[in-house]
Amino acid sequence: MTRGRRRSESSRRAILDAARVLLLEHGYERLTIDAIAAQAGVGKQTIYRWWGSKGAVVADAALAGGLVPPLIPLPDTGDIETDLRAWLRAWTEHLASGVGRSLILALTAATAEDRAVADVLYERFTGPHEQLLRDRLDSACAAGQLGSEVPVPTIAGVLIGSLLYRVLSMQAPPTADDADMVVRLVLAGAA
Amino acid sequence: MTRGRRRSESSRRAILDAARVLLLEHGYERLTIDAIAAQAGVGKQTIYRWWGSKGAVVADAALAGGLVPPLIPLPDTGDIETDLRAWLRAWTEHLASGVGRSLILALTAATAEDRAVADVLYERFTGPHEQLLRDRLDSACAAGQLGSEVPVPTIAGVLIGSLLYRVLSMQAPPTADDADMVVRLVLAGAA
Amino acid sequence: MTRGRRRSESSRRAILDAARVLLLEHGYERLTIDAIAAQAGVGKQTIYRWWGSKGAVVADAALAGGLVPPLIPLPDTGDIETDLRAWLRAWTEHLASGVGRSLILALTAATAEDRAVADVLYERFTGPHEQLLRDRLDSACAAGQLGSEVPVPTIAGVLIGSLLYRVLSMQAPPTADDADMVVRLVLAGAA
Amino acid sequence: MTRGRRRSESSRRAILDAARVLLLEHGYERLTIDAIAAQAGVGKQTIYRWWGSKGAVVADAALAGGLVPPLIPLPDTGDIETDLRAWLRAWTEHLASGVGRSLILALTAATAEDRAVADVLYERFTGPHEQLLRDRLDSACAAGQLGSEVPVPTIAGVLIGSLLYRVLSMQAPPTADDADMVVRLVLAGAA
DNA sequence: TAGTAAACGAGACGGTACGTCCAGTCTTGAT
DNA sequence: ATCAAGACTGGACGTACCGTCTCGTTTACTA
CATH class of the missing domain: 1.10.357.10 (Tetracycline Repressor, domain 2)
Structure with a gap:
């Protein structure tokens, strides 16, 4: 019985997408939470509600945001x-x-x-x-x-x-x- | 034939020492030029006059400031x-x-x-x-x-x-x- | 012939009471709708549904919420x-x-x-x-x-x-x- | 023997002028420190360094910023x-x-x-x-x-x-x- | 032994981003 | 239809540092 509005999946995606785009565009040190929020069309609070730090957003963007390629496969040819x-x-x-x-x-x-x-x-x-x-x-x-x-x-x-x-x-x-x-x-x- | 006051060696040491201490204490991301200047008892301009960026100070502190141990020796015993x-x-x-x-x-x-x-x-x-x-x-x-x-x-x-x-x-x-x-x-x- | 749930009188009282208490405790400028809602155990929407602004709640709390003393009587002794x-x-x-x-x-x-x-x-x-x-x-x-x-x-x-x-x-x-x-x-x- | 840069008189004037203009334009409650700083072409910190609250800026703007008319004179005609x-x-x-x-x-x-x-x-x-x-x-x-x-x-x-x-x-x-x-x-x- | 020029400490400056708070709106499942 | 809960966008808050810019002071070479 969870009450209240649910977490917005579209905001989550927008934030991770924005983080990905800005990260590749400007690099990690010049990435800002303000810019992510603006790019994603999202309130900053929504970022802080779920992640709490720039590093955490980047990590999640890498893992769930399509930044990291799917596991590079390691074939087993026998050799x-x-x-x-x-x-x-x-x-x-x-x-x-x-x-x-x-x-x-x-x-x-x-x-x-x-x-x-x-x-x-x-x-x-x-x-x-x-x-x-x-x-x-x-x-x-x-x-x-x-x-x-x-x-x-x-x-x-x-x-x-x-x-x-x-x-x-x-x-x-x-x-x-x-x-x-x-x-x-x-x-x-x-x- | 240099005119005017010479660079202060004691300030240079104080800055590198302060950078070393603060770096080990708080890590790179939380290191600030303001804190280095305060800890070293030095004006911020003196730092910017000679280094120009936080990274440059840290690099110099690591290399010349006693932060990095002397090259770990690689003996030559023949084996x-x-x-x-x-x-x-x-x-x-x-x-x-x-x-x-x-x-x-x-x-x-x-x-x-x-x-x-x-x-x-x-x-x-x-x-x-x-x-x-x-x-x-x-x-x-x-x-x-x-x-x-x-x-x-x-x-x-x-x-x-x-x-x-x-x-x-x-x-x-x-x-x-x-x-x-x-x-x-x-x-x-x-x- | 009103359909659906009726307005909750207990919520109304709780909101006005909370506004009164918090107003006297912290003053007008530090009074927040969030705090009123929390103190009253009420959703914020319930406040906005009926009042629409902080000022309106305060006005109503003063007038109907027991904040203002009953009209100070002006006797008519003849003098x-x-x-x-x-x-x-x-x-x-x-x-x-x-x-x-x-x-x-x-x-x-x-x-x-x-x-x-x-x-x-x-x-x-x-x-x-x-x-x-x-x-x-x-x-x-x-x-x-x-x-x-x-x-x-x-x-x-x-x-x-x-x-x-x-x-x-x-x-x-x-x-x-x-x-x-x-x-x-x-x-x-x-x- | 005061060391360091002196307080900027031009910033002080610009802030008080901006406060005056914005106050009359939008009223007190919609006046923001951000807007004053932007209008004055000044960093927010410069405002907080010297005033510390919106009310204090407004008070000073009224008193020293040309907002309040010079003391309305009270003549002494004898009557x-x-x-x-x-x-x-x-x-x-x-x-x-x-x-x-x-x-x-x-x-x-x-x-x-x-x-x-x-x-x-x-x-x-x-x-x-x-x-x-x-x-x-x-x-x-x-x-x-x-x-x-x-x-x-x-x-x-x-x-x-x-x-x-x-x-x-x-x-x-x-x-x-x-x-x-x-x-x-x-x-x-x-x- | 002045005079002068660079470096110094201090610290205010215009800015950018921070992380928080709150406003007012929207969404959910329960009543 | 209203409720409590609570996430949402948006925007101002007050703070921390950035790198720059005065200040008056100190130092050391030059005239």
Whole structure:
């Protein structure tokens, strides 16, 4: 028996859409709640009622607002090296685009600034990707493609970390060759 | 033949010290120029005269203000695995402390928010650490400990990236065991 | 032949009571519809359905909500001076209390800010008091206690105005002596 | 030895001018600090730095901003009735204009809402006018035109109060005839 | 040993965005 | 049809900082 008006789904969408557009247009640090509210045609209070901070809105825009691509798939062809290579190459491609880069920079800024946001993002964004990797690596172990004592979490962390570092160091976006080399390096000793 | 009063060294120190203290206390996003000036007992104009932006002050405070530890040394005992392990363990220890973690989070936020700061920090902070790794890896190649076609830049990036990801994912600070496993993984196929 | 639910008398009373309590507690400018609704245990819409503005609620609370004391009686002993003195003294007593003062200040603020409220309040609050005075003065004329050409409306206005000025000037609440002096002054030349 | 930039006289004038213009244009309750700041081309903080409330700005605009006419003079022709009549007529004329009415309503609202503002206004606006009256009445006593035991403060209060009541009751602005009648009434018994 | 020019502390300035409060409206399920 | 509940848009609030701009003071080189 819930009384009173229900949360407006259209406002929710408008806010997340506005956050997405403005984030890609101006970057995280120049994103303001005022601008999101204006762009979305919404009262500021409606934003604060449901999110409470800029980082939280951005995190939700990334997760539910269509900003993050659907989980980049990690195929299971039976050959772990091929599959990881495909996954990592897809990521490098995404990060080479302005959109992908802006997104990761924004999420990183939000993570580094706000512990609560960091937790949400790990739970719903980074974590699932990491889990995807781990699952595929586990299945490769089970299939005998990797030694059974291979440190699966470490491998997953290393693969993600190398991507992250390339984006944050800002020198040059990672390339397909980089991706291949990382995969080869990581799998070389894990046979 | 400079006329007029010289730049005050004591003000410069006071500003960098204040920035360091406030950065570790409150984090990058809550750091303000007003607070730095007040804490340093300095006029705001003196900050803007020499630095021009919050990010620039933070970068300088990190680099020249005693915030960043002296380059963590990478010994050359002749055994590359031992040396990398020592280096990575020293880093994990530093990151396990509140100060080290806060520092990396602050610098990461600054990097993700401001391209100019990112460049300064890469050039004078991240870059030198990366170079240190590359040099040691090169010497290991020359000494025949690693294959001559080993992708040195990739290895360096992977080592740093794995540290970064552990800090940013916020799940748990990296441990000595993690460090050892990363080193073993990365060197396993590079013999 | 009214269809549907009837207006709730208990809500009406609760709203007027809440307005009265909050008005005296915090003054007119800090009175909010939200607070009235909460205090009355009533939806805001119920207030807007029947009153339409804050001023209207206040006016009604003053008039029908038990905020304004029942018309201070103006006796007719046959001696106009005695009667006016009694009336004016009763008013000064009322205004010397915190409640009376707060009330007049609140109604004055409402009057000065909102023309519509001013009209309602004059018609149903100030006006009747003024009329009471005029009627008594007229009867005194008829009884030969005052000259027949005495400016009755002016006398009434002067009596009320002197009270009002004392309250608004905020220097000190009017006293019984003041009241007596005003009456003597006003009647002195009206014999 | 005052250090730092001095208060900007031009901003002060601009704020008071803006307050005056907007007050007369829209009335007290619709006057906003935001609008004053925008109209004056000034930061809001500059207003809050020096005034702290809407009422205080309005009070100052009235007193120092050219809103209130210079003290309406009370001549001393030797005939107290003539002089009071002139003074009161000048006031009724001023109050019959939209500007005068708006002003008094605004100052009354400010007085009724904020005790601190009320005190400032009494001290610097109402008080001086009252004092003017008292001084003239005292000199009339000294000259033998009024009885020596005449209640001067009461007369002054009654004169001002009658004006105030006419404005606030909002029925009709006071006329010259009203003014004459009040003077005659008040002086009738004070010979 | 003046004179002068730059840097200094202080702090007010025009602005932008903040996060909160309230007005007045709209929507919901219950009475 | 009205009610209590409560989310909605809109707009002003008063605060915090931004980066700039005076001030009068201090410092150190130059004439």
